[in-house]
Amino acid sequence: MPVNETLAIYSDYAFHSAVGIYLLAMLLHLGEYARVRAQAVLAREAVLAREAVLAREAVPAGVVVDSADAPAESVSRGPGEPVSPGRSWPERFGRMAVALTILGGLVHVASVVIRGFAVARWPWGNMYEFISAVCLMAVLTWLYVLRRNPGMRPLGAFVLLPVEVLLFLAGSALYVKAAPVVPALQSYWLTIHVTAVSLASGLLMVAGVASVLFLVRRHSRGGGFLDALPAAETLDRAAYRVTIFAFPLYTFAVIAGAIWAEAAWGRFWGWDPKETVAFIVWVVYACYLHARATAGWRTGGAAWINVVGLIAMLFNLFFINLVTTGLHSYAGVG
């Protein structure tokens, strides 16, 4: 299987472009906050008015339940601004950020697809490719969430932050040249298992960020840039809805991994470090779902568990592959 070097180089160009575009999008999202803050000083009474709106919105938000049922919350808009003529600066920044995220996502897709053609195999065979896939899934999840619920837009900066950090690591320290994979990875289960894992991880990453911001929002006294965030209830609900979608998918990914392990390593489960932490992650998210059904744990407690889940998941994706030695230690590192 010869590697098409030209395509591989184009894939790398696309990767670097995507990282740059995401960075720009993140900065624009931050600009959105900066402008909100400046305006908050200028228009104090407008802020108060908006807080009143927020307070009013916060109550139905807890009951109406589905953001799709509710009209898109306009929290992200500047304080009491007129919708026309001409959008306010935060609005413009936010819109530009979303447009750039979409562009970045497209370039990122191109990078992954071209890489796949360059190596003539499914392009998640090493840590660089895998992290790229996970981040792409996170960005796509984020864009989907945003489409369903435009009020979530100010989260963009916080979703793109981990994506940016991970992509930077993947593109620098963990980068490997396009190449065929070792025999153990030559299986159609690579496609099934790793696709499911990266999609579930991308989803859980977005859910985890929403839970972190929910906790921040809940414990903040209001004021400052946090006011630009969606209401706490909206964040919590988004985290929950993404998680209940991701959890069965993650379960499927683990089962697919077990089926593959049975064919490749001689047993479906052997408490290899990666398997162990996958189990831990699964149990933590099971905790989350149970906490959602336990009085007194439904919101705050559950959100903390979701954050623990996020940490465990990231720990499994990266630490286990890079630091411990186990059967998942190929992937072009260590």
Added chain:
Amino acid sequence: MTKAIPEAAGTPEPEHSEQAEQTTSTGVPETPTQGAESADSRKIADSPGGGGVSDGAWGVWGFVRNTWRGLVSMRTALVLLFLLALASLPGALLPQRSLNPAKITEYRQQHPMLGPVLDRLGFFDVFASPWFAAIYLLLFVSLIGCLGPRTLEYARACRAQPVATPRNLNRLPHHAGAEVDGSPEQAVARVRDQLRGWRTAVREEPDADGRASFTVSAEKGYLREAGNLVFHLALLGLLVGFAAGKLFGYEGQVIVLTGGNQFCNSGILGYDSFRAGALVDGTSLSPFCVKVDTFDAEYLPNGQPEHYRSSIGYQAGADLDAGATGPWRPYQLEVNSPLRVAGDRVYLLGHGYAPTFTVTFPDGTSRTQTVQWRTADQTTMLAEGATKFDRPGLPDDASRRLNQIAVTGLLAPTSSGGKVITSVFPAPLRPEVAVDVLRGDLGLDDGRGQSIFEVPQAQLQSGALTRVARQNLLPGQEIRLNDGTTVRFDRVTQWVGLQISHDPAQDFVLVFAVLILLGLGTSLTIKRRRFWARIRPADPVAESERTVIEIGGLARTDQAGYGEEFARLRTVLLGNGGPEDSDNPRPDGTRDRGGSA
């Protein structure tokens, strides 16, 4: 695993309750205030302890009962789940005996204080340790304690009629009302028509004037709880299957030289290493034989392996019974495609090289041996080992022991050349060995086992074994020792490392895993919801018949998406929009759980 913890009143987000309300609303109409019932009031309500039970007995019984209730409560399940995650963590961070015993030795050397303590506490065998077992057994007891009653309750709920229509539909989160054309009977028919696929019950309730009024109660989404129960029961099944696999399964590794060498799964002595399940004594392994013909590996120019392939033949069943005349069925053994035969699986897990040496003794007799050497470097496949020879034709043990010969050293499949050789490529392109020839007593008959890859260091140190030559050899080259003995390096043969695995329960585990997935998907996507309609004749003023329809809806679990369904029903049944707002937020945030139902 929800148990008797109803939601406390005033919980801000009851709509996300996964299952909590199911225990209290078993199809019996409840008034909205019952929703606020606390856990304590439930306990008092069901406390047994009738007359005739003494205080002491009641105390013991109460203790047992409270312990049991505590164990099966949701909170306990949550804590146990959390403990399970926490207890698994050392399994990933500390070396584990089942994976790599050598690393434990290393760890104990690096941490002389901590290592032995951790070892005693089972931290190097987390998944076999009593404390880990305690956690998951408690968890599963809690699960059973929770599933039993819930299954019964679910069976009851499935037979029960949908709950009666609440008196005041305005209090539901979704509601609407309008006056439409037609008789009440026609309206009932229309409502029922729209509620196909729902479980419905129509009840007559004469109003104050004695005119015929109707209520329609409907409920949908029973599969949610079914999925939930299937998920949890399948978890139990998975655990049982896993345990059965550990009890009745076995796993062994063996190295077989290519070129038609055979391995028969007849007993554990045939294996290089063997791990038996607790109920496996090794006397009844699945009978089959494999014969390894060739092994091919393809490498990239940088030495990364691209493909491993081994042509083997196998015999099982009737072929095996036919003995030597039985046919060998061919199979291409590859890394991701094991041979599945006679209930066992044969895997290609490794490969390596075995040099062939011929020793010709001064009396003209010669001995040729091909013994596998172990791979010292996985990237370049540099191998190390020891090939041991016994000199034939000697009269007694004493002189035999003085003349044993071992050829030990390194084998480079693609040699770098030069005085000190190393391997530069994993394929056998330019094999060369760098060997020491040792002569003397190998200690083969001192009663102790010894590695086939090494000579005993003690024999070397005591002088019982001495080095008589050191040289690099290409195939065909030989060393002449001082007594006239020659040692010739003939060629290199490949060996394959096979693993034979037997797990009679793994198909069951797969079935349960699929059930887990189905149950999970069902319970997280299906929403249990209720719908009511109250239909009464309009005030008899107009000539044509008019009917008043009031409708109300409630999602019993996650309400996401229910609003759209309700809005659709409202539009169809009431025409474009009842005058009333369909969403009915409760400003106090204490909305009903399970609603007025």
